[in-house]
Amino acid sequence: MSDDPPLRDPAAGPTVQLDLREPQRHLVRVTLHLTPRCLQPELRLPAWTPGSYLIRDYVRHLEALEVHQGGIPVASARAAQACWRLELTSLAPLVIRYRLQATELSVRTCHLSADHGFLALAGVVLQVSGERWHPHRLALTLPEGWQAFVPLPSDGDNAWIAADFDQLIDSPVEAGPHPCHHFSVAGVPHRWVTWGADLPADDPLWLADVERVALACCRLMGEPAPASDNYLFVLHLLGEAYGGLEHDHSCVLQFGRRSLAAPAGRRKLLQLVAHEYLHQWNVRRLRPAELTPIDYDRVTIVPGLWFAEGVTSYLDLLLPLAAGIGTEAELLDDLGADLSRYLLTPGRRVQGLRQSAEEAWVKLYRQDASSADSQISYYLKGAVVALMLDLHLRRQGSCLALVLRDLWRRHGAWGRGYRNDDLVAAFAEQAADLAELLPHWLESTDDPDLAGYLADVGLALVPKPATEPFLGWLLEDAADRPMQLKRVHRDGPAERACLQSGDELLALDGVRLRRPDDLTLAIGPLTTPAERELLYCRDGLVRTTRLRPEPPAVVSWQLVVDPLLANEHTDLNRRRWLSLQV
Structure with missing residues (x-):
């Protein structure tokens, strides 16, 4: 492919060329060809990508920006951190070139190596003034033996057409010598591509199970077919990883090989598939109004993220079972683990669910040693509230799926964004008391009545206490390093002893500490809350403090069928609920 192809009709918008032929240098060469629409165009690189x-x-990854018009260099003045302004004397065609470092491996960044390339195009393509709503042509130049996988309509060999800038940067690019597996869901073409292995070849039932989960998503939404007319799955199978990012016509997943090999690994990956696949309705098309349209340059507060992510996180647990995959016992284990994480997160007493959604930009994605004490994930608490909503609605003869379908018909199917008040109104239509209950659940730091709702389906949460005294700290998980504090619990014994994250434990009551089991032996069984002398090191200085252990705390909760609640009525309720029957 020539570096300077013939320019297309200016009305057709820019052509974006990406050259990936230097994978060993981890550099992507970008060339934009366009005819400007004004004499002072601005070039802007997005600051974030939707969904993250x-x-x-x-x-910060962009380098060597240069602009030419008719072969003559054009000066660019930096107008903002990620914005350049050009001063042109004519509307003759422009050629814009730059390079990008692609060394960050995640579902929302760019990574180019000897055996694959992944590009989140929000971090790659400059938005040019006046071009956002015009078509963009994407063309790739690849290393020999590679092919590209892009969820866009083809425009020839290694070229695709996006309807506008938004569709272009919503289209992740995966490239490499990967096998591609084709299958369909309700007659809609789907592709599955894995980097790091060939999962469908290793697991012959994999694509059939993915299809079953996808069909369960369609049934949940009351639709005969997926929202996308051509869908692409990209999986990065890595040593240790977990995550995903949704797009209109695709999703990108990352999962760990060790996790996949674990007994629950396959089920967990199917739940991740269900989560991202359901997002083609909830989030991508049934979208918060604050993201309609998207502002790529700055923070946008989205109070409805609790619904976008929390409801999806709740349903992704149930969808595989609704698809006929797995057992009720496995689902209760998974749901119990989420409820346990929620109940063991003290930050739920500090941050409400709506506040968690509004503070996503500054808290959820910026975790530190004290995060668990000061915040709660809107994914996690959102899933807990979604569970409460589903069980509350079922008391009224309705369910969460009916609310989701109603919102889809009123908002998503028309591309009409919703606001938090629309969500409350939709739930209140199915159960009038939710007009007051739901806002309280969103604003309050009180726990919803978990025990009462779970009793409706014959379930109970059973606490499992620790076998050792509670010291109010979490140690770094490294057997070959000194015993350091990773976290100090708020209002716990360690905090009262003036300890902090990073402190190295040296001795307890004169007994040397080298490994966690040394600490267990030194503490011994708890008989009386006696103070203990702790020797520790901070900033290179050895210090002493007094530590008073507390009785053992709850370390986990298990969700079980309660024989005292089990009867024909609760058993029927549970079966209908877990199978997502309306």
């Missing part, structure tokens, strides 16, 4: 609510400053 953190300003990522992709511009």
Whole structure:
């Protein structure tokens, strides 16, 4: 492919060329060809990508920007951190070139290596003044033996057409010598591509199970077919990883090989598939009004993220079972693990669910040692509230699926964004008391009545206490390093002893500490809350403090069928609920 192809009709918008032929240098060469629409156009690189609510400053990876018009260099003045302004004397065609470092491996960044390339195009393509709503042509130049996988209509060999800038940067690019597997869901073409293995070849039932989960998503939404007319799955199978990012016509997943090999690994990956696949309705098309349209340059507060992510996180657990995959016992284990994480997160007493959604940009994606004490994930608490909503609605003869379908018909199917008040109104239509209950659940730091709702379906949460005294700290998980504090619990014994994260434990009551089991032996069984002398090191200085252990705390909760609640009525309720029957 020539570096300077013939220019297309200016009305057709820019052509974006990406050259990936230097994978060993981890550099992507970008060339934009366009005819400007004004004499002072601006070039802007997005600061974040939809679905991942953190300003990522992709511009830090951009280098060697140059602009030419008719072969003559054009000066660019930096107008903002990720914005350049051009001063043109004519509307003759422009050629814009730059390079990008692609060394960050995640579902929302760019990574180019000897055996694959992945590009989140929000971090790659400059938005040019006046071009956002015009078509963009994407063309790739690849290393020999590679092919590209892009969820866009083809425009020839290694070229695709996007309807506008938004569709272009919503289209992740995966490239490499990967096998591609084709299958269909309700007659709609789907592709599955894995980097790091060939999962469908290793697991012959995999694509059939993915299809079953996808069909369960369609049934949940009351639709005969997927929202996308041509869908692409991209999986990065890595040593240790977990995550995903949704797009209109695709999703990108990352999962760990060790996790996949674990007994529950396959089920967990199917739940991740269900989560991202359901997002083609909830989030991508049934979208918060604050993201309609998207502002790529700055933070946008989205109070409805609790619904977008929390409801999806709740349903992704149930969808595989609704598809006929797995057992009720496995689902209760998974749901119990989420409820346990929620109940063991003290930050739920500090941050409400709506506040968690509004603070996503500054808290959820910026975890530190004290995060668990000061915040709660809107994914996690959102899933807990979604569970409460589903069981509350079922008391009224309705369910969460009916609300989701109603919102889809009123908002998503028309591309009409919703606001938090629309969500409350939709739930209140199915159960009038939710007009007051739901806002309280969103604003309050009180726990919903978990025990009462779970009793409706014959379930109970059973606490499992620790076998050792509670010290109010979490140690770094490294057997070959000194015993350091990773976290100090708020209002716990360690905090009262003036300890902090990073402190190295040296001795307890004169007994040397080298490994966690040394600490267990030194503490011994708890008989009386006696103070203990702790020797520790901070900033190179050895210090002493007094530590008073507390009785053992709850370390986990298990969700079980309660024999005292089990009867024909609760058993029927549970079966209908777990199978997502309306």
